[in-house]
Amino acid sequence: MDNNIKNKVVVITGASSGLGEETARHLAERGAKLVLGARREDKLQEVVNEIIAKGGTALFRLTDVTDKAQVQALVDAAVVTYGKIDVLINNAGIMPIAPMSEVRTEEWDSMIDVNIKGLLYGIAAALPLFQKQESGHFINLGSVAGIKVFSPGGTVYSGTKYAVRAITEGLRHEVGRSIRTTTIEPGAVDSELKLSTNHKESSAGVNEFYEMAIPAASVARAIAFAIEQPADVDINEIVLRPTAQDF
Ligand SMILES: NC(=O)c1ccc[n+]([C@@H]2O[C@H](COP(=O)([O-])OP(=O)(O)OC[C@H]3O[C@@H](n4cnc5c(N)ncnc54)[C@H](OP(=O)(O)O)[C@@H]3O)[C@@H](O)[C@H]2O)c1
Numbered sequence: 001m002d003n004n005i006k007n008k009v010v011v012i013t014g015a016s017s018g019l020g021e022e023t024a025r026h027l028a029e030r031g032a033k034l035v036l037g038a039r040r041e042d043k044l045q046e047v048v049n050e051i052i053a054k055g056g057t058a059l060f061r062l063t064d065v066t067d068k069a070q071v072q073a074l075v076d077a078a079v080v081t082y083g084k085i086d087v088l089i090n091n092a093g094i095m096p097i098a099p100m101s102e103v104r105t106e107e108w109d110s111m112i113d114v115n116i117k118g119l120l121y122g123i124a125a126a127l128p129l130f131q132k133q134e135s136g137h138f139i140n141l142g143s144v145a146g147i148k149v150f151s152p153g154g155t156v157y158s159g160t161k162y163a164v165r166a167i168t169e170g171l172r173h174e175v176g177r178s179i180r181t182t183t184i185e186p187g188a189v190d191s192e193l194k195l196s197t198n199h200k201e202s203s204a205g206v207n208e209f210y211e212m213a214i215p216a217a218s219v220a221r222a223i224a225f226a227i228e229q230p231a232d233v234d235i236n237e238i239v240l241r242p243t244a245q246d247f
Contacts, residue, residue, distance in 0.1 A: 004228045006031030009082040011075055013065050013122060014092030016043035018191025019141065022216035023089065023223050028056035030224060035078040035085075037063030037071075038092065065092045065118030075125035087137040087227055088126040090119040093160075097153040097206055098199035108156045115160035116167075123171065130179045135231065137180040139223055140168045144187045144241055153202045161185075165237075172236060180234040182226040187241025188213040212244045 010027055014020040016038035024034050028051040036044055036058060044060035051058040059081060063074045078085040093115045096107040119140055130136025145154055146161030165183050172181040190213040197203045218240060226235040241247075 003030055004230065005224060007033065008086040008227065009033045009035065009078050009084055010087040010089065010227075011035040011037070011078050011085055011122075011126070012089040012091055013037045013063060013071070013074070013118065014141075015047060015060070016040045018193060019186070019189060019216045019219045020089070020091040021047050023091070023220040024058065025051065026217065026220035026224055027227070028058055029054070030228075032057075032087075032227075033082050034058035035074065035081070036060040037065070037074040039064050065121060066113040068121045068124065071118070071121040072125045075122070075129070079129065084133065085126060085129055085136065087139060088122050089139045089141075089223065090122040090164075091139075091141045092118055093141055093193070094196045095154070095157050095193050096199070097157065097197040097202040099152045099202070100155055102199060104199075111156055111160050115157070116163045119164060119167065123167070127175070127179075131175070134178045136178075137182070137227065138168065138171065139182045139184060139226060140164050142168070142183040142185040142237075144185055144239065144245075144247065146183075146185060147239065148247065150247070153199075153205065169236075172234070176234065180226075180231075182223075182235050183237045184219060184222055184226075185237060185239040186219050186222075187245045187247070189219055190215055212242045214240075214242045 010032045012020045015036035048058045061074045061077045063070045142164040143161040145158040146165045149158045168183040194206045222238045
């Protein structure tokens with residue numbers, strides 16, 4: 001099975017549910033060695049057990065991406081255990097939706113801390129290793145909300161996802177000669193993301209919008225596509241949404 005995924009060491013943040021969890025399974029089936037991070041130990045243990053039971057290779061480290069040292073420890077665990085890191089998937093994210101006029105500054109802070117700063121901590125941890133290896137692949141989870149502002153309600157979330165695109169493109173321009181960078185920009189995908197909204201009216205709207213959501217496996221396939229390309233091909237952006245979605 002020479003698929004350019006087999007034996008790659010792939011670190012995934014936010015691997016305890018949704019896109020991260022499904023991507024871990026999908027890549028493990030294709031022979032990747034997985035290093036999974038998130039805050040929920042029981043969920044991570046379950047995913048790792050399932051992968052190992054099917055003959056795959058995986059471990060997890062409890063990781064809060066808002067803590068720089070924990071993100072570094074996750075990346076270090078990959079190198080200590082498997083000797084290298086080929087791909088970092090900066091996937092952890094939250095989406096508490098509410099109108100700006102609600103002035104939910106704590107939620108704004110959290111979105112910036114997880115969706116932007118958490119991703120930057122991932123880049124900080126892996127970039128020196130990628131540069132030393134003269135190879136590596138950053139896969140960052142943006143969103144269609146990083147292409148078009150999702151308002152009212154998702155303005156700050158959109159801001160964080162515009163930032164993901166900008167950071168990934170700037171990174172590509174700077175280190176792109178040997179290091180690959182991909183922004184994955186999904187529309188509505190079935191996961192726990194919608195549960196991070198607790199503003200009552202917004203939550204109803206989000207739940208209705210997510211009725212058209214496509215399975216997380218659709219994103220896992222897109223991520224695998226980016227990874228399996230030959231080393232001289234860098235898939236920089238993939239936008240995918242439900243066929244029924246207009247936003
Ligand atoms: N679903 C969609 O429609 C959609 C569309 C576009 C983009 N995205 C993006 O896709 C990514 C994954 O989202 P999802 O849909 O799979 O949502 P999800 O099911 O809610 O998964 C989010 C993951 O992030 C983790 N996480 C949250 N805060 C964290 C923190 N502080 N430290 C470490 N991990 C943290 C969660 O794990 P713990 O709670 O265990 O820490 C969980 O594993 C996000 O970046 C999201 O913005 C999703």
